[in-house]
Amino acid sequence: MQALFLSRLNKIYASGVHALRDVDLVVDEGEFFGLLGPNGAGKSTIIGIISSLVRKTRGRVEVFGYSIDREPWQAKSLLGLVPQEFNFNSFETVSQIILNQAGFYGINRRTAHQRAEQYLTELGLWSRRNSVSRTLSGGMKRRLMIARALVHQPRLLILDEPTAGVDIEVRRSMWDFLRRINAEGTTIILSTHYLEEAESLCRNIAIIDQGQIIENTDVRSLLRKLTAQSFLLDIDGRLADVPELGDFHVVPVDESCLEVEVRSDQSLNELFARLAERNVQVVSMKNKSNRLEELFIRMLERPPEAHREPTQVEKTA
Amino acid sequence: MRGSAVYPGYARQTLIALRTIAWKETHRYLRIWLQTLLPPAITMTLYFVIFGNLIGPRIGPMAGHTYIEFIVPGVIMMSVITNAYMNVVSSFFGAKFQRHIEEILVSPTPNYTILVGYLAGGVGRGLLTGLIVILISMAFTHIQIQHPFITISVAFLTALLFSLGGFINGIFARKFDDIAIVPTFILTPLTYLGGVFYSIELLPGVWRELSLANPILYMVNAFRYGLLGESDIPIQTAYSIIIVFIIISVCLSLYLLHRGVGLRT
Numbered sequence: 001m002q003a004l005f006l007s008r009l010n011k012i013y014a015s016g017v018h019a020l021r022d023v024d025l026v027v028d029e030g031e032f033f034g035l036l037g038p039n040g041a042g043k044s045t046i047i048g049i050i051s052s053l054v055r056k057t058r059g060r061v062e063v064f065g066y067s068i069d070r071e072p073w074q075a076k077s078l079l080g081l082v083p084q085e086f087n088f089n090s091f092e093t094v095s096q097i098i099l100n101q102a103g104f105y106g107i108n109r110r111t112a113h114q115r116a117e118q119y120l121t122e123l124g125l126w127s128r129r130n131s132v133s134r135t136l137s138g139g140m141k142r143r144l145m146i147a148r149a150l151v152h153q154p155r156l157l158i159l160d161e162p163t164a165g166v167d168i169e170v171r172r173s174m175w176d177f178l179r180r181i182n183a184e185g186t187t188i189i190l191s192t193h194y195l196e197e198a199e200s201l202c203r204n205i206a207i208i209d210q211g212q213i214i215e216n217t218d219v220r221s222l223l224r225k226l227t228a229q230s231f232l233l234d235i236d237g238r239l240a241d242v243p244e245l246g247d248f249h250v251v252p253v254d255e256s257c258l259e260v261e262v263r264s265d266q267s268l269n270e271l272f273a274r275l276a277e278r279n280v281q282v283v284s285m286k287n288k289s290n291r292l293e294e295l296f297i298r299m300l301e302r303p304p305e306a307h308r309e310p311t312q313v314e315k316t317a
Numbered sequence: 318m319r320g321s322a323v324y325p326g327y328a329r330q331t332l333i334a335l336r337t338i339a340w341k342e343t344h345r346y347l348r349i350w351l352q353t354l355l356p357p358a359i360t361m362t363l364y365f366v367i368f369g370n371l372i373g374p375r376i377g378p379m380a381g382h383t384y385i386e387f388i389v390p391g392v393i394m395m396s397v398i399t400n401a402y403m404n405v406v407s408s409f410f411g412a413k414f415q416r417h418i419e420e421i422l423v424s425p426t427p428n429y430t431i432l433v434g435y436l437a438g439g440v441g442r443g444l445l446t447g448l449i450v451i452l453i454s455m456a457f458t459h460i461q462i463q464h465p466f467i468t469i470s471v472a473f474l475t476a477l478l479f480s481l482g483g484f485i486n487g488i489f490a491r492k493f494d495d496i497a498i499v500p501t502f503i504l505t506p507l508t509y510l511g512g513v514f515y516s517i518e519l520l521p522g523v524w525r526e527l528s529l530a531n532p533i534l535y536m537v538n539a540f541r542y543g544l545l546g547e548s549d550i551p552i553q554t555a556y557s558i559i560i561v562f563i564i565i566s567v568c569l570s571l572y573l574l575h576r577g578v579g580l581r582t
Contacts, residue, residue, distance in 0.1 A: 014582075052581070053419055053581055054582050055581050073327060073427070077330075077425045079423070087416035087417055087419050088415075088420065089412075091416060100420070101420055101424075102340075103333055104337060104420060104421055104424035105334075105424055106330025106334060108331045148420075159380070282488065
């Protein structure tokens, strides 16, 4: 079953900004789906339209087969949203925020209390349940928003930059939590700037740029499109000269570190054989950047004049 | 919401959501009672002391009552109007400003439930402050309620109308200044000129006619009729005007919510 179906979705803001152009997207039930794109690409507009905070100009949106126009009650009941910005009442306690949210979805008080305890415990916030929300740290606020979005147990959870500004330890615990609820059956759509996060969590990914989907495939297929990867090699000792490694493109980073580009038609064995021939001992090695990040940057590369705000609707003369 | 009303669980969800919003709004003004309930009590006490006890005896009787008896209904209505309006406008705009209104907007809660929930807070605070002012007035004068049903119904309908006014103001407001403009420049002058401190029978012809265009005059006089049995205008006219304004305001509020004015981009 399709958890989300978007067809020819368009959004033109009152300012004239054409934020979405005929976006088609299908997310199947049970998926962990990544929605990626640079700032201003239209990710938050798509999420806003699905969650009814943004009015679409035209197009169709269905959540588990329910149209957000004709059957909003059903569509909204199945949807949970973790927005990019903190949007809870900063004067309310953690418990109040969760219980109120449950109330908005028609969950009785007793069940709401049980679920509040369950999700706050799982997200490490139960001990802070009586704290006023504005006193929480940034990471706690992010986790509170996830707990709030889950209290009505939505079948589709949309997360817009859920780990922005949180430390790596909290981020990884949130990843584990999201993997688990996805494994339990919740379909997840994740919008993130951390491409390592998307590569680690998502099975399928759509890349949006200037209001259009420019790629929509599974992560493995996407990574196969990467024609070259750059590696950083830490060398034992100091190099007097940059070693000649045949077809491999080598750039010295410093006296004991090399950056080597390996094309998809070359192998690492070949690289290491060449290094051994020149008596270069490699102590450690790592990708210069995340693979998806590298691909993402290459896909979005465009001439400098093309880097501009989303296009304005052309005004007729 | 086409296609939703027959869905199992719709009525239950709507009722629980309504209870949640209404309780949230009520809890809000009770929690900050120092800002919401105490100031009107102090202000209205000062009105009774200054206009009732100090200046009142020099003015003499008005419409067959002592001056303090005459102003009690108007002063109560002033507090009902101001508090009902301010509760909804400040709470709704605060929810917009902090963006936690989105919690409700993304939920399946229907627009009319959102409206009724916020109105419950405004009406509750308006009537509670009205009750507090009545209790305070008992320390200054003795009033026997002549028509209890009219007294209660007019207070309720007035609180409802001005809660709706606050809601509409809250929808259009974009900054904190916007929620002070209407109370300061429209509500307060209309209330002071709405027969709170004088009978319009005392006004010369043209001013009397102009006063009849002030809707607050009808509410104050209807409430005064309920308390004292005296009114400058027919009670049926007052009810009709209040109810017509309520119907218009409800329709406008639901239309604005449906269009997402000030809420959805």
